[in-house]
Amino acid sequence: MATDYDASRKTEEEQKEESLEARRLASGDQDKTSGKVDEDEAEAAEAYELPGADLSHEFLDIEVTPKQADEFTCVACFLVQHESRRSAPAADLCRDCA
Secondary structure (H helix, E strand, O other), X not given: OOOOOOOOXXXXXXXHHHXXXXXXXXXXXXXXXXXXXOOOHHHHHHOOOOOXXXXXXOOOXXXXXXXXXXXXXXXXXXXXXXXXXXXXXXXXXXXXXX
């Protein structure tokens, strides 16, 4: 077995405490003062939005600007990119997709 000479040395009492704690964790016993909070699953589930939920009452305020003269649309990812992101002068591919 390899020995780590840089590791801090522990007394026999500390080693016994660690082994007792490891056995308790392995057996599944929970300490009543561990600070673990019991959470009701139903209450936790209410906070999550499910896919396909009705969002018809929601409004988004986003300003959409048209494509500028120094921009192009990548033919692979369909994102509008600046000319400096073009992979080649004649190609309509961005550097990420090239």
